[in-house]
Amino acid sequence: MKEPIGTTGLILNEPLLWEKGSPGRMGMSIPASDVPDAEIDSELVGDGPDFPDLGELDVVRHYTRLSTWNFGVDTGMYPLGSCTMKYNPKTNERQAALPGFANAHPLLPPELSQGALKLYSQLQQYLAEVTGFPAVSLQPAAGSHGELTGMMIFHAYHLSQGKPRTKVLIPDTAHGTNPASAALCGYKSIPVKSNAQGVLDPADIAAVMDEDTAGIMVTNPNTLGLFEDHIGEVADIVHNKGGLVYGDGANMNAIMGIVNVGCTGVDVLHLNLHKSFSTPHGGGGPGSGPVCVTERLERFLPVPRVVEQDGQYTLSDDFPDSIGKIHAFYGNFGILVRAYSYIRSLGADLRKVSQYAVLNANYIKESLKDTFHLPYDRPCMHECVFNDAKQETFSVTTLDIAKRLIDNGVHPPTIYFPLVVPGALMIEPTESECKEDIDRFIDTLKAIAAEAREKPDALHAAPVNTKVKRLDETLAARKPCLRG
Numbered sequence: 001m002k003e004p005i006g007t008t009g010l011i012l013n014e015p016l017l018w019e020k021g022s023p024g025r026m027g028m029s030i031p032a033s034d035v036p037d038a039e040i041d042s043e044l045v046g047d048g049p050d051f052p053d054l055g056e057l058d059v060v061r062h063y064t065r066l067s068t069w070n071f072g073v074d075t076g077m078y079p080l081g082s083c084t085m086k087y088n089p090k091t092n093e094r095q096a097a098l099p100g101f102a103n104a105h106p107l108l109p110p111e112l113s114q115g116a117l118k119l120y121s122q123l124q125q126y127l128a129e130v131t132g133f134p135a136v137s138l139q140p141a142a143g144s145h146g147e148l149t150g151m152m153i154f155h156a157y158h159l160s161q162g163k164p165r166t167k168v169l170i171p172d173t174a175h176g177t178n179p180a181s182a183a184l185c186g187y188k189s190i191p192v193k194s195n196a197q198g199v200l201d202p203a204d205i206a207a208v209m210d211e212d213t214a215g216i217m218v219t220n221p222n223t224l225g226l227f228e229d230h231i232g233e234v235a236d237i238v239h240n241k242g243g244l245v246y247g248d249g250a251n252m253n254a255i256m257g258i259v260n261v262g263c264t265g266v267d268v269l270h271l272n273l274h275k276s277f278s279t280p281h282g283g284g285g286p287g288s289g290p291v292c293v294t295e296r297l298e299r300f301l302p303v304p305r306v307v308e309q310d311g312q313y314t315l316s317d318d319f320p321d322s323i324g325k326i327h328a329f330y331g332n333f334g335i336l337v338r339a340y341s342y343i344r345s346l347g348a349d350l351r352k353v354s355q356y357a358v359l360n361a362n363y364i365k366e367s368l369k370d371t372f373h374l375p376y377d378r379p380c381m382h383e384c385v386f387n388d389a390k391q392e393t394f395s396v397t398t399l400d401i402a403k404r405l406i407d408n409g410v411h412p413p414t415i416y417f418p419l420v421v422p423g424a425l426m427i428e429p430t431e432s433e434c435k436e437d438i439d440r441f442i443d444t445l446k447a448i449a450a451e452a453r454e455k456p457d458a459l460h461a462a463p464v465n466t467k468v469k470r471l472d473e474t475l476a477a478r479k480p481c482l483r484g
């Protein structure tokens with residue numbers, strides 16, 4: 001095996017800026033004052049803030065070194081299942097930074113913002129085309145915010161039918177934000193188990209769906225990386241009882257340009273532009289979670305909405321049935337520019353993104369299924385889920401495997417999620433990894449499995465190549481030590 005990346009070279013011990021400062025050192029030269037000195041009332045300002053005295057180079061080196069401690073998609077493989085940590089082409093960053101976009105003030109009147117409004121309008125059309133829905137709002141700022149918007153639309157719809165309902169069905173493979181969004185909207189979550197194939201069984205839905213249930217939230221492909229192949233039947237059962245179907249589209253990376261989600265019976269769908277559409281994520285935002293809806297739900301979309309008339313664009317609040325405003329202005333603009341640029345630069349090749357993402361995940365699944373236990377042995381979509389059942393006999397756990405990957409320069413995949421797979425190891429390589437890197441990842445995991453058999457203690461000690469070794473995770477959370 002080749003030398004792992006990210007584990008050689010200088011690892012600098014970085015002191016705090018306060019430990020580096022030296023009294024009187026300055027980061028800039030201030031021109032001589034041409035006004036007389038004045039006394040400062042020390043009672044008002046006290047001793048002043050405790051800033052360290054540093055030169056410019058001290059500060060530049062400090063932050064540049066710290067930035068090299070951060071692992072990201074730009075430094076190495078980051079196969080984080082359920083999160084689509086893929087490479088974001090730099091051209092999309094460049095377009096978002098164009099002065100006309102980056103400096104556009106959100107309070108400018110529509111007549112001075114025609115370019116931005118046109119971009120909103122066109123992006124809505126592109127996302128409508130990709131998903132198969134007639135109407136889109138770009139306002140929500142995250143996937144979970146899209147879910148909340150969707151639940152508010154469910155509520156507004158049922159109110160308009162004369163009977164607000166109280167429950168929402170949530171499959172056991174759902175992301176935790178699904179029940180949270182339903183609860184924020186006042187709905188009680190009713191859990192539904194997935195079947196032995198890892199997907200929803202229409203009979204289980206029929207057993208719990210009633211006329212007090214507002215609808216169901218379905219993630220498709222689901223968080224086991226499996227396509228919900230009964231989605232049409234499930235939607236029919238829910239619709240026949242007057243309910244609605246929410247589609248969690250966070251896993252859109254597997255089906256872009258391939259599945260027309262609008263045709264599968266979904267009524268409201270959110271997308272995570274910061275997963276599939278070229279905005280880097282992982283640091284907690286900002287994000288963007290547009291919602292796409294069917295024609296009968298369009299009137300409930302948040303306001304303002306972009307309206308075009310004779311080639312002129314305005315933002316209109318004139319939609320009396322709207323659920324109202326759910327974000328400042330019209331969403332997180334920079335992210336929308338990136339998504340627009342991404343879709344424009346790929347065109348019809350967007351479908352290839354999904355084809356490669358699915359191919360890569362299946363390649364990993366097939367290459368590793370003799371090495372790690374594969375609870376659902378069937379073709380997967382963009383991610384595959386293994387667990388540590390085969391390593392259990394050597395007292396090696398998923399956590400040990402994940403930590404050992406760090407020693408090998410790979411960010412660990414998502415672990416212990418989804419909850420339906422005990423000890424889950426959820427791998428999403430995405431379309432952006434090349435075959436050589438995927439093969440190296442597979443070889444690394446095979447070598448770790450061999451270590452588990454031959455010298456499990458090495459795994460219990462991992463990571464050893466990092467600056468910070470194995471942490472007591474409880475203590476680290478309770479008493480964080482933030483010194484380098």
Ligand SMILES: *Cc1c(COP(=O)(O)O)cnc(C)c1O
Nearest residue numbers: 082142143144175177219248250
């Ligand atoms: C990421 C994710 C979400 C939540 O999206 P955020 O933008 O993080 O709020 C919801 N569902 C699934 C399946 C996800 O992977």
